[in-house]
Amino acid sequence: MTALAVRELAVDLDRTPVLHGVNCAAAPGGWLALIGPNGAGKTTLLRATAGLVPYRGVILLGGTDIRSLRLRERARLVAYVPQQPVLPPSMTVEEYVLLGRTPHLGYLGGPGRRDREQAAAALARLDVTRFAARRLASLSGGERQRVVLARALAAEPRVLLLDEPTSMLDIGHQQQVLELVDGLRRDGGLTVLSTLHDLTTAGQYADEVVLLDSGHVAAAGPASDVLTADLVARVYAARVTVTVGPDSRPIVTPRRPG
């Protein structure tokens, strides 16, 4: 049984084909990383899964076609964190995380005790309880990312979609955020589908890597199979050396010509 399965996914944006017949799948509690050059269709695949762009093909969540789910039902199963989330500057952290409960509220209902408890639990899980009353505008990059993750977790999703979760962070905060996400999937059985532009990072955290190239799957599998110097050279037009790290995961190092 897969937590998330994408079959023959095709998406056109503004009449331009962006994804052509993409297949991939993630096991429950797994971490599937999408890699590929700019414009390969990584973000579009995430957005299709979040229900934000029309698509052809099938996306299954735990065996259920997401087309058969209502907007709110799907939002309870899948939480989406875009690359640059909109953070209303004067909203407090607590109010923002409580927005994550939206899929659980009736049309005219407001957040109740259980919703506040779940929001508080998400704040605690990401260690941001102490600045619950702060305004979003006052947060640093690392704090923002944790608060956004807290909002996603407050929905109690089964699948977490992360678009470049570390692109705005320094190396320390990158590791902190990725370790947090890794902990969440190990403890909570959360399935993670993320785009990651850093190939070494993708290899370190994902148990399955899908390399997209111009809307097609160029390679898929464990990091050691996908991250080869030849494949990276061909898809990215980049010169790299691939070595094996102490954890036997591949390390991709850029190389100057000559």
Next chain:
Amino acid sequence: MTRPALAYAAAAIFLIAAAGVSALVGAADLNPLATIAAMLDKIPFVRLPSSLSPIDRAVLFQIRLPRIVLGILVGGLLSVAGAGYQGVFRNPLVDSGMLGSSAGAGLGATVAVVYLGGIGPSAVPIAAFVGSLAGVAVAALAGAVGTARGPVGNGTATLLLAGVAVGMFLTAAQTYILQRSTQVLQQVYAWLLGSLSGASWQQVTEILPYAVISVLIILAHGRHIDVLSVGDDEARALGMNPALVRGIVVAACALAAASAVAVSGLIGFVGIVVPHVVRRLAGTSYRLVLPLSLLTGAGFLVLADTVARTVLSPAELPIGVVTALAGSPAFVWILRATRAVGT
């Protein structure tokens, strides 16, 4: 007391104080204590003797009170509609008069004065009401067509631009009609600048059902507007339908603004200034901003109307002039403040 409770208390006190001042001030010099006693006497199960003369009673209950109640309704409607629009468009400068609402009402009223004068004075409010709603409907339709053809994800800006275009078109039509019939210029202008001088209990009961329905719908969507503040994409990923919520709120705001315009003419700035002041003082959650705008706007308009009917007494200043004189400097202040915050 918590911050929201404090804000509600402050807004309620402001409204009661504004209504009280307005009841006591005016051409007929009513005795304050007797006036308060006479008003409290109207509350069920309260019996208070009042020394108010029958004429003073008539002034209070047939002239001042309906005008105060109408001011409360109009100010509250314009402010809550402005706040609702600002929320769903994520733009603090959108006003209840935009989206073709004021221009449609103006054209409707002008047509009524120029061509439908024979029907009687009741034609103007009805024509203004219908014109206001029709203006928004045309703007929404034009916006929907523009969004369908245009680039993805630009719905709110397209709708606003369509509203501006429709507003200009309707204003041009109105200007042309006016230019052809200059003998009614003064009558139309008196209406355009806004006034509560014709207030009656009948006007109150005529707009009350629309006011109640539109306000209830708007207030029920405070949480949805808060969700919209993270953008349409993320709101949709949170299981909400942004277009549906925006459509419902815009329709309710259009109904609220049309009800106000029908009985008061065009009163500018209330819908922008009041919600902005409320956001400054009570935070940006629309679950608070909407009801507080309703209360504060009601108080503000009652005060403005009191100024309008007293400074040049026995002549009256158009209330639209009073709100604009107070509102324009505030508008500039908003422009500065919003740039500073970076929203």
